[in-house]
Amino acid sequence: xxxxxxxxxxxxxxxxxxxxxxxxxxxxxxxxxxxxxxxxxxxxxxxxxxxxxxxxxxxxxxxxxxxxxxxxxxxxxxxxxxxxxxxxxxxxxxxxxxxxxxxxxxxxxxxxxxxxxxxxxxxxxxxxxxxxxxxxxxxxxxxxxxxxxxxxxxxxxxxxxxxxxxxxxxxxxxxxxxxxxxxxxxxxxxxxxxxxxxxxxxxxxxxxxxxxxxxxxxxxxxxxxxxxxxxxxxxxx
Amino acid sequence: xxxxxxxxxxxxxxxxxxxxxxxxxxxxxxxxxxxxxxxxxxxxxxxxxxxxxxxxxxxxxxxxxxxxxxxxxxxxxxxxxxxxxxxxxxxxxxxxxxxxxxxxxxxxxxxxxxxxxxxxxxxxxxxxxxxxxxxxxxxxxxxxxxxxxxxxxxxxxxxxxxxxxxxxxxxxxxxxxxxxxxxxxxxxxxxxxxxxxxxxxxxxxxxxxxxxxxxxxxxxxxxxxxxxxxxxxxxxxxxxxxxxxxxxxxxxxxxxxxxxxxxxxxxxxxxxxxxxxxxxxxxxxxxxxxxxxxxxxxxxxxxxxxxxxxxxxxxxxxxxxxxxxxxxxxxxxxxxxxxxxxxxxxxxxxxxxxxxxxxxxxxxxxxxxxxxxxxxxxxxxxxxxxxxxxxxxxxxxxxxxxxxxxxxxxxxxxxxxxxxxxxxxxxxxxxxxxxxxxxxxxxxxxxxxxxxxxxxxxxxxxxxxxxxxx
Amino acid sequence: xxxxxxxxxxxxxxxxxxxxxxxxxxxxxxxxxxxxxxxxxxxxxxxx
Numbered sequence: 202x203x204x205x206x207x208x209x210x211x212x213x214x215x216x217x218x219x220x221x222x223x224x225x226x227x228x229x230x231x232x233x234x235x236x237x238x239x240x241x242x243x244x245x246x247x248x249x250x251x252x253x254x255x256x257x258x259x260x261x262x263x264x265x266x267x268x269x270x271x272x273x274x275x276x277x278x279x280x281x282x283x284x285x286x287x288x289x290x291x292x293x294x295x296x297x298x299x300x301x302x303x304x305x306x307x308x309x310x311x312x313x314x315x316x317x318x319x320x321x322x323x324x325x326x327x328x329x330x331x332x333x334x335x336x337x338x339x340x341x342x343x344x345x346x347x348x349x350x351x352x353x354x355x356x357x358x359x360x361x362x363x364x365x366x367x368x369x370x371x372x373x374x375x376x377x378x379x380x381x382x383x384x385x386x387x388x389x390x391x392x393x394x395x396x397x398x399x400x401x402x403x404x405x406x407x408x409x410x411x412x413x414x415x416x417x418x419x420x421x422x423x424x425x426x427x428x429x430x431x432x433x434x435x436x437x438x
Numbered sequence: 439x440x441x442x443x444x445x446x447x448x449x450x451x452x453x454x455x456x457x458x459x460x461x462x463x464x465x466x467x468x469x470x471x472x473x474x475x476x477x478x479x480x481x482x483x484x485x486x487x488x489x490x491x492x493x494x495x496x497x498x499x500x501x502x503x504x505x506x507x508x509x510x511x512x513x514x515x516x517x518x519x520x521x522x523x524x525x526x527x528x529x530x531x532x533x534x535x536x537x538x539x540x541x542x543x544x545x546x547x548x549x550x551x552x553x554x555x556x557x558x559x560x561x562x563x564x565x566x567x568x569x570x571x572x573x574x575x576x577x578x579x580x581x582x583x584x585x586x587x588x589x590x591x592x593x594x595x596x597x598x599x600x601x602x603x604x605x606x607x608x609x610x611x612x613x614x615x616x617x618x619x620x621x622x623x624x625x626x627x628x629x630x631x632x633x634x635x636x637x638x639x640x641x642x643x644x645x646x647x648x649x650x651x652x653x654x655x656x657x658x659x660x661x662x663x664x665x666x667x668x669x670x671x672x673x674x675x676x677x678x679x680x681x682x683x684x685x686x687x688x689x690x691x692x693x694x695x696x697x698x699x700x701x702x703x704x705x706x707x708x709x710x711x712x713x714x715x716x717x718x719x720x721x722x723x724x725x726x727x728x729x730x731x732x733x734x735x736x737x738x739x740x741x742x743x744x745x746x747x748x749x750x751x752x753x754x755x756x757x758x759x760x761x762x763x764x765x766x767x768x769x770x771x772x773x774x775x776x777x778x779x780x781x782x783x784x785x786x787x788x789x790x791x792x793x794x795x796x797x798x799x800x801x802x803x804x805x806x807x808x809x810x811x812x813x814x815x816x817x818x819x820x821x822x823x824x825x826x827x828x829x830x831x832x833x834x835x836x837x838x839x840x841x842x843x844x845x846x847x848x849x850x851x852x853x854x855x856x857x858x859x860x861x862x863x864x865x866x867x868x869x870x871x872x873x874x875x876x877x878x879x880x881x882x883x884x885x886x887x888x889x890x891x892x893x894x895x896x897x898x899x900x901x902x903x904x905x906x907x908x
Numbered sequence: 909x910x911x912x913x914x915x916x917x918x919x920x921x922x923x924x925x926x927x928x929x930x931x932x933x934x935x936x937x938x939x940x941x942x943x944x945x946x947x948x949x950x951x952x953x954x955x956x
Binding site: 206213214217220221224227228236239240241242243244245246247250251254289290293294296297300301304305307308309407411414415417418421422424425428429432 | 909910911912914915916917918919921922923925926927928929930933934936937940941943944947948951
């Protein structure tokens with residue numbers, strides 16, 4: 202366990218430090234785009250973090266789904282640890298996506314939100330579910346019944362994905378989508394593409410570091426709770 | 439028998455629904471006396487105990503407290519409530535919010551009784567009760583038995599800290615406690631009694647009854663009979679009293695509410711989420727509205743709606759107060775101003791201003807710059823009025839929560855009265871957009887509209903706070 | 909309007925989230941480890 206924790210520490214510290222440098226580079230040194238092709242040409246720089254944040258939150262939600270299934274079906278303690286880690290990370294990365302996206306959208310397309318955009322709405326809903334799970338885990342007693350309910354809600358979050366797909370498609374019949382976040386696919390400058398891939402790689406490291414540290418944290422919490430429960434039984438002398 | 443009276447109940451008649459639970463009860467408790475109230479379920483022992491804490495409205499009679507030579511009314515049948523300090527109370531359903539930590543709960547119970555405990559004293563008490571290893575855990579994380587220990591200790595601790603004799607009211611304290619805890623409880627009761635404190639215990643547990651000096655039995659015909667008790671149990675070592683300090687119960691309540699919200703921000707999220715959704719929905723459709731004077735009322739309404747939604751949402755404080763009768767414990771402790779305090783603390787103070795400004799930026803920020811400048815300069819004024827609306831809404835929600843099955847009540851129907859402040863504020867904002875801010879106090883001028891909105895909200899708040907019985 | 913202010917705001921938010929979560933993880937792990945040590949050592953004192 203110590204080995205795992207020190208690896209998590211190294212990955213996290215390395216990843217976050219490099220990300221900080223990358224943020225400064227993105228803001229001040231990354232290549233500029235054609236000012237005539239964009240309403241807010243400097244706002245494009247948000248891309249270098251926004252896309253990796255979106256990818257990391259996607260990984261988190263996938264991990265949440267797997268953890269929920271592992272707990273719900275097998276009552277696996279490892280599954281519950283994954284569930285806890287993934288809901289925390291889903292919230293952090295999801296918040297990053299649903300705040301940076303509207304900020305960019307306001308600047309570039311004049312609109313912070315598009316009810317007809319599938320990805321934006323899916324991330325928004327999943328982030329809200331993650332927030333619910335994080336807050337509920339802290340406020341509810343940790344019992345198998347609570348874990349069952351929260352896992353079911355985590356799984357519910359995934360049912361929202363196809364529901365949101367249908368809803369946004371129907372909405373677009375009447376109100377054609379305003380926002381199409383396709384910039385990463387529409388013939389990017391090679392230098393921008395390279396920087397984006399580097400940023401993506403850094404976030405993979407950060408994600409791995411966070412997962413290791415967070416799993417370690419929840420294992421420690423489980424150990425502590427076990428010790429306290431043992432003390433509860435023989436507490437008054 | 440020369441011991442002074444500490445609390446007396448005279449001619450008490452209490453109705454719960456259609457049933458007369460207490461009918462002309464006369465009862466008193468003396469210094470150092472341990473009294474057990476016994477009887478079948480539903481006989482009225484809990485009602486009597488809680489009436490002594492001022493929690494029930496009286497059809498007749500009066501509850502009086504004698505404290506260091508001063509006589510004060512705890513409650514009378516005119517609805518007058520006194521502000522009684524320094525007594526201990528353990529309700530049958532704990533009265534503790536799950537978000538509180540064990541240590542915090544004991545400190546709060548002691549502080550609200552007018553003492554400022556040393557950390558070492560708290561540690562000692564927690565350790566004696568086998569709660570030391572759980573001191574920083576939330577009460578919601580504890581087993582039922584440990585939670586009950588916390589509830590019992592928070593009822594005893596105020597008396598432990600107090601040098602002058604006081605009253606401790608315990609409702610079924612031994613229920614859920616293990617054998618060792620029950621023995622410790624008996625020991626602490628005997629110690630407190632030896633120091634002159636009176637302890638009243640509503641119980642059907644024979645072990646607790648045997649600790650009592652006198653036993654008050656509720657007979658089947660509704661009368662009370664008093665018999666001597668066995669006064670069993672050996673005194674335990676308890677911490678020494680401390681001097682009293684000047685502590686405001688209202689600041690303690692505000693601190694408690696703030697801590698609970700910081701730990702679990704359900705009020706902020708519960709208000710902000712619908713507001714943000716409303717804002718984004720309003721934005722989607724407001725882009726098609728031409729920015730001209732004939733549409734300013736509509737634009738103003740769309741801009742104000744999210745903040746208004748924030749204001750009228752049910753406060754999370756109410757949910758916290760209804761958990762395990764937390765609200766009743768705080769009502770007992772805060773006395774006659776509890777309703778007013780709860781409704782003001784439950785209002786949204788922080789959100790209306792930022793939500794309103796964000797709303798403006800999102801929905802109407804593209805308007806011409808001179809209008810924009812005027813609005814940005816004065817938008818905080820309608821926002822302040824929205825805070826008043828929030829307090830009024832909280833008072834209305836609080837009124838509905840008095841219902842036994844409050845969750846089955848359509849309380850939102852009462853909120854419709856707050857449409858008028860909203861309309862006044864819409865008119866004010868539209869006028870500010872059209873012709874700038876004016877400080878004239880004529881009907882139709884923005885400042886008048888804002889003042890009328892606030893005044894209406896304060897009226898609603900006042901009526902919702904004053905009319906119901908505490 | 910170049911959008912640079914929006915870029916600063918977005919990066920402040922995203923970097924802030926990363927740093928906040930890093931700090932939270934480290935401080936919670938430290939606090940849990942010291943609580944475990946404390947309980948472990950008070951347990952072994954009682955056994956002696």
